[in-house]
Amino acid sequence: MSTSTQIQLVSRPVGWPEPADFRAVQVELADLADGEVRVANEFISVDPYMRGRMIDTRSYIPPFALGETMGGGAVGRVVESRSADLPVGTLVLHQLGWRDVSTGPAAAFSRLPEPPAGSESSVYLGILGMTGLTAYVGLTVIAGVKPGDVVFISGAAGAVGTAAGQIARLLGASAVIGSAGGPQKVELLTSRYGYDAAIDYRAGSVRDQLRASAPKGIDVYFDNVGGDHLEAALDVFNDGGRAALCGAISAYNETKAQPGPRNMSNIITRGLTLQGFTLGNYLGYAKEFNEKMAQWFSAGEIVYDETVVDGIDHAVDAFLGMMRGENIGKMVVRIASAE
Amino acid sequence: MSTSTQIQLVSRPVGWPEPADFRAVQVELADLADGEVRVANEFISVDPYMRGRMIDTRSYIPPFALGETMGGGAVGRVVESRSADLPVGTLVLHQLGWRDVSTGPAAAFSRLPEPPAGSESSVYLGILGMTGLTAYVGLTVIAGVKPGDVVFISGAAGAVGTAAGQIARLLGASAVIGSAGGPQKVELLTSRYGYDAAIDYRAGSVRDQLRASAPKGIDVYFDNVGGDHLEAALDVFNDGGRAALCGAISAYNETKAQPGPRNMSNIITRGLTLQGFTLGNYLGYAKEFNEKMAQWFSAGEIVYDETVVDGIDHAVDAFLGMMRGENIGKMVVRIASAE
Numbered sequence: 001m002s003t004s005t006q007i008q009l010v011s012r013p014v015g016w017p018e019p020a021d022f023r024a025v026q027v028e029l030a031d032l033a034d035g036e037v038r039v040a041n042e043f044i045s046v047d048p049y050m051r052g053r054m055i056d057t058r059s060y061i062p063p064f065a066l067g068e069t070m071g072g073g074a075v076g077r078v079v080e081s082r083s084a085d086l087p088v089g090t091l092v093l094h095q096l097g098w099r100d101v102s103t104g105p106a107a108a109f110s111r112l113p114e115p116p117a118g119s120e121s122s123v124y125l126g127i128l129g130m131t132g133l134t135a136y137v138g139l140t141v142i143a144g145v146k147p148g149d150v151v152f153i154s155g156a157a158g159a160v161g162t163a164a165g166q167i168a169r170l171l172g173a174s175a176v177i178g179s180a181g182g183p184q185k186v187e188l189l190t191s192r193y194g195y196d197a198a199i200d201y202r203a204g205s206v207r208d209q210l211r212a213s214a215p216k217g218i219d220v221y222f223d224n225v226g227g228d229h230l231e232a233a234l235d236v237f238n239d240g241g242r243a244a245l246c247g248a249i250s251a252y253n254e255t256k257a258q259p260g261p262r263n264m265s266n267i268i269t270r271g272l273t274l275q276g277f278t279l280g281n282y283l284g285y286a287k288e289f290n291e292k293m294a295q296w297f298s299a300g301e302i303v304y305d306e307t308v309v310d311g312i313d314h315a316v317d318a319f320l321g322m323m324r325g326e327n328i329g330k331m332v333v334r335i336a337s338a339e
Numbered sequence: 340m341s342t343s344t345q346i347q348l349v350s351r352p353v354g355w356p357e358p359a360d361f362r363a364v365q366v367e368l369a370d371l372a373d374g375e376v377r378v379a380n381e382f383i384s385v386d387p388y389m390r391g392r393m394i395d396t397r398s399y400i401p402p403f404a405l406g407e408t409m410g411g412g413a414v415g416r417v418v419e420s421r422s423a424d425l426p427v428g429t430l431v432l433h434q435l436g437w438r439d440v441s442t443g444p445a446a447a448f449s450r451l452p453e454p455p456a457g458s459e460s461s462v463y464l465g466i467l468g469m470t471g472l473t474a475y476v477g478l479t480v481i482a483g484v485k486p487g488d489v490v491f492i493s494g495a496a497g498a499v500g501t502a503a504g505q506i507a508r509l510l511g512a513s514a515v516i517g518s519a520g521g522p523q524k525v526e527l528l529t530s531r532y533g534y535d536a537a538i539d540y541r542a543g544s545v546r547d548q549l550r551a552s553a554p555k556g557i558d559v560y561f562d563n564v565g566g567d568h569l570e571a572a573l574d575v576f577n578d579g580g581r582a583a584l585c586g587a588i589s590a591y592n593e594t595k596a597q598p599g600p601r602n603m604s605n606i607i608t609r610g611l612t613l614q615g616f617t618l619g620n621y622l623g624y625a626k627e628f629n630e631k632m633a634q635w636f637s638a639g640e641i642v643y644d645e646t647v648v649d650g651i652d653h654a655v656d657a658f659l660g661m662m663r664g665e666n667i668g669k670m671v672v673r674i675a676s677a678e
Contacts, residue, residue, distance in 0.1 A: 239399065257601035259600075263596060264565065264569070264584075264600075265590060271399070273612065274612070278608065278610060281610055
């Protein structure tokens with residue numbers, strides 16, 4: 001191990017990102033300074049929020065810098081250490097992103113337990129990590145799901161959506177309805193992820209399908225999509241409904257600002273609450289989530305899937321595939337064992 | 340007193356209501372039954388929410404029935420009584436609407452104290468009534484205004500807006516910014532209603548003016564207008580901002596559903612909360628409001644204005660004028676003394 005392959009952003013995409021917006025570089029590995037560790041990554045995460053960081057606009061986190069390596073969640077194992085806190089062999093989580101080898105001060109890495117039997121370390125990027133926590137916070141802290149609620153979740157076959165559907169059920173929802181694109185995903189929502197009903201947004205009007213699936217209306221909407229999905233939810237909401245706005249993937253690659261729902265007045269007449277959130281403000285819920293999720297997980301109450309792309313050189317492909325909805329569950333990049 | 344003049348809705352308006360959508364009828368007064376009272380109205384209220392009740396759509400209250408007298412708030416004095424609870428001379432509030440004389444069971448009328456010195460009974464339709472309570476609930480329960488917040492209020496020269504600006508200041512807002520149409524109203528916002536800055540939405544971009552008036556951003560938005568005002572607020576919100584959506588008068592007379600804000604994604608990235616409300620769900624706050632407002636009012640902390648139209652036959656004119664923004668403060672119809 002003498003070099004690291006890293007994927008850098010070299011231009012700010014307009015509309016859909018293209019491979020030419022990125023480059024792969026080989027970086028010589030320097031000797032470790034005192035207190036530093038070297039980590040061979042096992043998996044890196046590609047997530048929808050990264051699209052927002054590729055442009056230079058005011059947001060909750062600064063944009064990715066051009067000519068620097070893409071940041072983001074990753075898990076790996078310490079292979080060289082000059083820190084007593086993280087000996088060689090320790091499994092760690094970090095945010096150093098799209099590279100096969102990560103080097104830095106021990107404080108940049110968080111120690112992880114070994115993954116549960118039957119799981120790989122990628123589980124800490126998904127259902128047992130930020131993705132699961134996002135679903136949990138959105139449903140509990142933001143939308144306040146309570147027993148008996150009818151819950152609608154868009155992007156339901158994605159990383160957050162597959163977690164959210166199951167968590168909503170465990171929180172006592174009386175019915176959980178999901179939307180996804182295409183018959184394969186829609187089938188999985190009910191057969192595997194415990195959704196009571198599923199909508200194929202490509203097959204017709206989201207609103208009409210949602211109305212048919214939720215004849216008594218919905219109480220909670222967990223929004224990963226925005227656009228026509230949010231408009232449909234506003235139409236089908238019961239009085240006092242709550243929406244947790246987590247993502248708007250339908251708009252991320254649009255070059256023009258998209259108009260909002262045409263039925264905003266329902267927010268007033270039905271006394272609805274729409275609350276947006278980004279996980280960074282809710283990391284304090286990680287402990288509570290970890291405890292509950294560990295319990296659910298070990299009781300077999302939670303299933304998950306990952307879509308795995310092999311090789312750091314295919315990180316961009318994985319990201320674009322995720323943006324196109326080619327994943328089921330969490331999309332991750334598996335890093336070939338570093339030699 | 341042998342007849343009552345009443346204003347009825349005879350057709351459901353499409354777009355702007357017209358006088359032909361209403362008719363005035365003379366109704367013979369029947370003898371009182373046991374437990375009933377007869378009230379000579381002093382003032383009736385015209386309010387933006389009434390536009391919504393003129394159409395037949397799902398809403399938080401049923402639509403006005405065609406061929407029946409328009410409902411709504413009114414104050415008057417008992418002139419004939421067969422109820423010991425409400426002797427002749429009692430000042431009362433009721434919801435029997437657009438008529439000069441109201442007859443009904445005593446339970447349909449709420450006893451009012453005599454108005455404060457210098458005020459007429461119309462004050463119970465405005466600053467000391469539903470209008471003031473709407474402003475109070477929106478700022479406190481819904482938006483959670485706290486000391487130091489920068490607060491933006493649209494429709495600021497209207498009934499709710501003139502109350503809301505002053506209440507926001509009394510709740511400790513560090514700056515209160517209002518919008519209204521035309522230089523006369525805008526001038527009053529700062530000279531009379533305690534707004535720190537005022538925007539004339541007819542004079543240019545709401546967003547640009549709001550940005551200039553709130554260089555540090557806004558924390559709370561009280562929305563009476565919707566449309567470009569809501570979009571402007573979403574652009575100028577600080578992280579964690581809260582919007583109380585009370586009305587959307589910009590859309591009430593549109594024949595086509597209007598698209599929502601083009602910057603809905605700010606709700607996510609800035610962690611904003613938009614909550615709609617209608618007062619009917621928050622009447623439990625009336626006691627708290629009445630106590631606080633009585634204190635503020637008697638301490639001279641609150642000013643108010645009314646735009647008074649004379650005569651039940653001009654109720655429709657008053658309503659349409661209010662929809663066009665011809666009022667400053669609360670628009671009411673004064674009923675000529677019944678003979």
